[in-house]
Amino acid sequence: MNTRSNRRRIAALGIALAAVVPLAACAGGNAGSGSTEAGGAGGTDPDKFTVMTANENPVLSDELDALAAGACKAENKALPIEHQKVAQADVVQKVTLLASQGALATHTIAGTALIRPDGDLGKAGLVGDLKAALEDAGTWDNVLPAAASTVEQVYGGMFSMPYQYNIEGIFYNKQIFADNGLEEPQTWDDLVADAAKLQKAGVTPMTEAGANGWPLTRILGMYIYRNVGPDAMVAIQKGDAKLTDPEYLAGAQALADFAEAGYFGEGFSTRDGDTSSNMFLTGEAAMTYDGTWLLSAINDPDRNQIGGENVGFMPFPSVDGGKGSIDQYPANAGAPMIVNAEQFGPKVQDWISCIAENYGQQALQDAGVISGFKVNGDVTDISENTAEIQQRIEGIDETVLWFEALFDPKSNSLASTNVTLLTTGQMSPEDYMKDLQASLDANK
Amino acid sequence: MNSIFGDRKTIFILLAPALLLYTLLKIVPVAWSFGLSFFEGNTLRGFEWVGFQNFATFFTDGAALQSMWVSIFFAIVATVGQVALGYGLALLYVFVLRKGSSFVRTIVFFPAILPTVAVALLFKSFVAVGQNQGPVNDIINFFGGDSVEVLASTVGTMTTAIVMTLWGSMGFYAVLLYAGLLDIPEEVIESARLDGANGLKLVRHIIVPLSLPILLSSIIFSLNSTLKVFDSLLALNGGGPGTSTAPLTLYMYRTAFEYAEYGYGSTIALVLTMLCLVFTLAIFRSSRRKAEV
Numbered sequence: 001m002n003t004r005s006n007r008r009r010i011a012a013l014g015i016a017l018a019a020v021v022p023l024a025a026c027a028g029g030n031a032g033s034g035s036t037e038a039g040g041a042g043g044t045d046p047d048k049f050t051v052m053t054a055n056e057n058p059v060l061s062d063e064l065d066a067l068a069a070g071a072c073k074a075e076n077k078a079l080p081i082e083h084q085k086v087a088q089a090d091v092v093q094k095v096t097l098l099a100s101q102g103a104l105a106t107h108t109i110a111g112t113a114l115i116r117p118d119g120d121l122g123k124a125g126l127v128g129d130l131k132a133a134l135e136d137a138g139t140w141d142n143v144l145p146a147a148a149s150t151v152e153q154v155y156g157g158m159f160s161m162p163y164q165y166n167i168e169g170i171f172y173n174k175q176i177f178a179d180n181g182l183e184e185p186q187t188w189d190d191l192v193a194d195a196a197k198l199q200k201a202g203v204t205p206m207t208e209a210g211a212n213g214w215p216l217t218r219i220l221g222m223y224i225y226r227n228v229g230p231d232a233m234v235a236i237q238k239g240d241a242k243l244t245d246p247e248y249l250a251g252a253q254a255l256a257d258f259a260e261a262g263y264f265g266e267g268f269s270t271r272d273g274d275t276s277s278n279m280f281l282t283g284e285a286a287m288t289y290d291g292t293w294l295l296s297a298i299n300d301p302d303r304n305q306i307g308g309e310n311v312g313f314m315p316f317p318s319v320d321g322g323k324g325s326i327d328q329y330p331a332n333a334g335a336p337m338i339v340n341a342e343q344f345g346p347k348v349q350d351w352i353s354c355i356a357e358n359y360g361q362q363a364l365q366d367a368g369v370i371s372g373f374k375v376n377g378d379v380t381d382i383s384e385n386t387a388e389i390q391q392r393i394e395g396i397d398e399t400v401l402w403f404e405a406l407f408d409p410k411s412n413s414l415a416s417t418n419v420t421l422l423t424t425g426q427m428s429p430e431d432y433m434k435d436l437q438a439s440l441d442a443n444k
Numbered sequence: 445m446n447s448i449f450g451d452r453k454t455i456f457i458l459l460a461p462a463l464l465l466y467t468l469l470k471i472v473p474v475a476w477s478f479g480l481s482f483f484e485g486n487t488l489r490g491f492e493w494v495g496f497q498n499f500a501t502f503f504t505d506g507a508a509l510q511s512m513w514v515s516i517f518f519a520i521v522a523t524v525g526q527v528a529l530g531y532g533l534a535l536l537y538v539f540v541l542r543k544g545s546s547f548v549r550t551i552v553f554f555p556a557i558l559p560t561v562a563v564a565l566l567f568k569s570f571v572a573v574g575q576n577q578g579p580v581n582d583i584i585n586f587f588g589g590d591s592v593e594v595l596a597s598t599v600g601t602m603t604t605a606i607v608m609t610l611w612g613s614m615g616f617y618a619v620l621l622y623a624g625l626l627d628i629p630e631e632v633i634e635s636a637r638l639d640g641a642n643g644l645k646l647v648r649h650i651i652v653p654l655s656l657p658i659l660l661s662s663i664i665f666s667l668n669s670t671l672k673v674f675d676s677l678l679a680l681n682g683g684g685p686g687t688s689t690a691p692l693t694l695y696m697y698r699t700a701f702e703y704a705e706y707g708y709g710s711t712i713a714l715v716l717t718m719l720c721l722v723f724t725l726a727i728f729r730s731s732r733r734k735a736e737v
Contacts, residue, residue: 093701100487267574421686
């Protein structure tokens with residue numbers, strides 16, 4: 001009898017322990033209560049300059065290696081570069097885990113929402129202030145003001161190195177436009193009329209990678225920026241306006257109508273990025289709304305069968321009676337690349353300064369990538385398309401963000417997933433905007 | 445030998461390594477996840493005790509409930525389909541093809557060894573439309589119809605997913621049920637035939653009751669695997685269009701790893717575990733009731 005009751009006691013204790021231990025362990029993991037201060041160059045140098053980049057962007061690690069062997073040789077000798085890789089889709093998960101274990105790379109890719117001052121990394125004080133560090137090193141003037149402004153708008157501070165500086169707009173096939181007697185449309189109504197003409201001529205008017213969602217929401221967002229003005233999405237973020245307001249709803253309606261008319265071509269909702277680019281670069285589609293990262297494909301003769309001379313670039317057209325201007329280009333500075341504030345010591349500061357001074361020229365010369373850094377030195381043999389975009393960027397006075405830039409991660413995802421329903425007629429523009437606004441309200 | 449297995453210490457020593465490994469790899473993570481479902485946060489932000497709030501949130505979260513229905517719908521339809529087709533094939537192997545069934549068994553079983561993601565991509569290309577149009581639309585065009593954008597609709601995506609699952613798994617269930625049918629004594633079937641039971645009557649009154657245990661095991665096995673469907677629906681259409689074909693597993697993954705809400709993600713995992721348990725118990729109960737009758 002005694003043995004049995006003892007056994008029961010042990011079993012009960014075991015069950016209680018099994019339940020309590022994990023709970024206690026969970027409660028102990030309170031790692032993120034740090035200060036919100038993001039100190040520039042206030043950390044301690046690590047042994048190595050570890051850089052974590054996305055698998056999908058080999059150019060960045062290649063160019064940093066090139067700098068390590070060239071212009072930043074001294075910095076690399078003092079603090080050797082070491083690469084880590086992560087799949088773009090796993091960034092939030094991996095960075096969160098590494099940061100909680102104190103194992104975050106010195107210079108790392110991160111999620112947009114994570115690095116904002118109210119994001120998990122920002123709150124934990126792990127995001128270095130690059131402006132302070134570069135000003136301290138006297139190299140801040142190597143960051144283009146437009147790129148700095150974009151970074152500050154998206155992340156709430158200068159927290160990311162602008163390894164890319166992309167503007168977005170509509171790439172078009174000059175030959176197809178000429179054959180159909182078309183000129184660059186200046187208003188949305190002109191664009192729709194041109195699309196109708198192209199469709200009649202048997203050409204897909206505009207190709208987009210509907211499977212990715214965001215290329216479609218970009219169009220919706222740009223319509224809103226042109227209609228409401230450059231502060232359209234800031235007003236949503238602040239709660240001064242709602243996505244269900246008529247002037248915002250008009251954007252969803254315009255996109256839905258454009259898709260319903262068949263101007264994106266057959267099968268657009270499951271079309272992936274490469275297929276979409278290929279449709280444009282093989283002359284099957286007359287236009288594509290995309291970012292200037294498309295230049296790498298345009299400059300690749302194996303992919304570009306219509307020839308660089310036939311590729312034109314125009315801004316998203318204005319909307320009749322709208323408050324936005326055709327000259328306000330949407331801009332972004334690539335995936336966020338932060339410096340771990342805990343490791344932002346003098347040697348890391350030297351590395352970052354060297355990158356700021358030399359990356360612009362290195363990336364443009366070597367990979368044709370337009371970055372947010374000043375190009376110090378001569379660059380030879382860049383394509384006409386790249387030169388034209390670079391010239392256009394220099395002439396831009398005001399930029400806007402993209403539709404989801406200021407959204408929380410859940411609403412961001414919802415915008416992209418539901419846009420397929422919107423553009424295939426399975427969801428009304430009212431419902432699309434209503435659901436999105438509800439998500440924004442719920443995740444404030 | 446009896447004296448060895450009669451000794452409690454020996455039993456403990458022999459079981460301990462496996463039990464320890466099982467506890468570390470299975471019980472602890474499950475208990476850990478169970479514990480996490482009462483918290484909010486992640487490893488970086490820290491965890492905050494929220495009691496049953498995550499559970500309350502789940503039952504008012506439209507996206508979560510929608511995902512739950514997607515999982516349940518998929519599990520029921522796929523289970524009915526794959527067990528019925530598997531059973532039909534098993535009957536075909538035993539009573540029609542007999543000893544010559546090994547070639548057909550191998551061919552029908554083959555898709556079961558293919559990675560589900562590869563199968564999903566294959567079916568995606570079958571129903572593709574546009575520049576790389578697949579054979580399904582080629583056939584529709586051949587008969588004069590317009591191409592159909594199958595994956596643009598919920599019905600189209602779900603139908604493709606179920607056809608794909610049936611194609612991939614019916615061979616496996618056929619082999620499983622075939623093994624069960626082989627266990628039915630030949631004499632029983634013979635005597636039933638002599639008593640005048642043939643065709644459907646034989647299957648209904650003799651074969652099905654005698655193969656009921658393996659049939660129930662197949663149903664439980666199938667329900668549990670289809671309730672946890674993840675990779676095939678993700679690879680086929682990313683849970684789309686919209687989130688209309690996103691199962692609970694995909695919602696759990698997105699919540700925990702994309703939105704870094706580990707607590708709520710664990711709650712969703714727990715609900716999924718409970719669903720599996722409820723379905724398994726329901727099948728057990730119904731079988732017991734049948735046995736009692």
